[in-house]
Amino acid sequence: DAGITQSPRHKVTETGTPVTLRCHQTENHRYMYWYRQDPGHGLRLIHYxxxxxxxxxxxxxxxxxxxxSKTEDFLLTLExxxxxxxxxxxxxxSVLPQELAGDDNEQFFGPGTRLTVL
Amino acid sequence: AQKVTQAQTEISVVEKEDVTLDCVYETRDTTYYLFWYKQPPSGELVFLIRRNSFDEQNEISGRYSWNFQKSTSSFNFTITASQVVDSAVYFCALSEPFRDDKIIFGKGTRLHILP
Structure with missing residues (x-):
């Protein structure tokens, strides 16, 4: 378990309002990513x-x-x-691989945040 | 450029049948990783396997097996004796660790296992 949490888990907001989603990890991994998932598109990378x-x-x-601003937090903002x-x-x-033959760098995902913009 | 293609949008099979999910990838690098993830109806993404580009040995884990063929740029996933609990969306993905380690996903294959 890579200890990844996301907050909030659900949010409903109105068009034009700013929204910030937070991703927090507990193991000092260097690489962090934000994806969005939409029907018919799979997962698409937003920023990393x-x-x-x-x-x-x-x-x-x-x-x-x-x-x-900190290793453990990666914030996504919709202005x-x-x-x-x-x-x-x-x-x-994800963890940058030190050895290609190693089996320790899995890609871990947080539980997801469902955002609805009305 | 990186690209992952899962041509099968949706598959339905009867329980206990074998089913293969196809994945074809494109990459400029000789060093890359391939992944499969499962997304059950509950929505979380569950890591299934990672394979590096230097290891073409096929992998078997219980009822799951993966066939990696660099000659055809494919990394196919087979479920043997499928079960209803295998019903999910399955994603194939690619990363290039010495470029930027971004994970590029295919659009997923929705698998229905019918009782």
Whole structure:
């Protein structure tokens, strides 16, 4: 268990309001990711982070920003939520492999946050 | 560019039948990882397997088996003697650890096991 939690688990908000989702991990993993899951699209990467204050965009980053001021927390912010951002959001972590033949770097996912924008 | 294709959107089989879920990937790197995840109706993502690009040995874990073939860029997943509890969405995924370690997912295959 990689000790990944997400908060809130469910949220309903109105169009135009700011929303921040939090991902918290307890094992100091370097890489963290935010995905959204929508029917017919699978999971799509929004943003990711490879260290404190080091972040980069994924394939669907428009309308989202992220911050990583501490190793354990990766925040996803919708500055002005839109109905198209209604989705299930997953946070994930991975460990940079030290040895390719090792079997210790699994990709772990948080439990997900269901966001509804009305 | 990275890409994962799961051509089967939805599959239905009768319990106890064997079923194979297909996964085809594209990558520029020689070093990469392939994954399978299960997402049951409860919604969480459950890690099933990770395979690195240097290990083409097939893997068997109970009723689950995986066939990795670099020649066809495929990483197929077979469930033997399927059970109703296997009903879920299954995702194949790819990462390139020496590029950025992003996980790129296929769109998933929804598997229905009928009693």
């Amino acid at each position: 982070s490879y260290g404190v204050k080091d972040t980069d965009k994924g394939e669907v980053s428009d309308g989202y920003s992220v911050s990583r 002005s939520a839109t109905s198209s951002q209604t989705s299930v959001y997953f946070c994930a972590i």
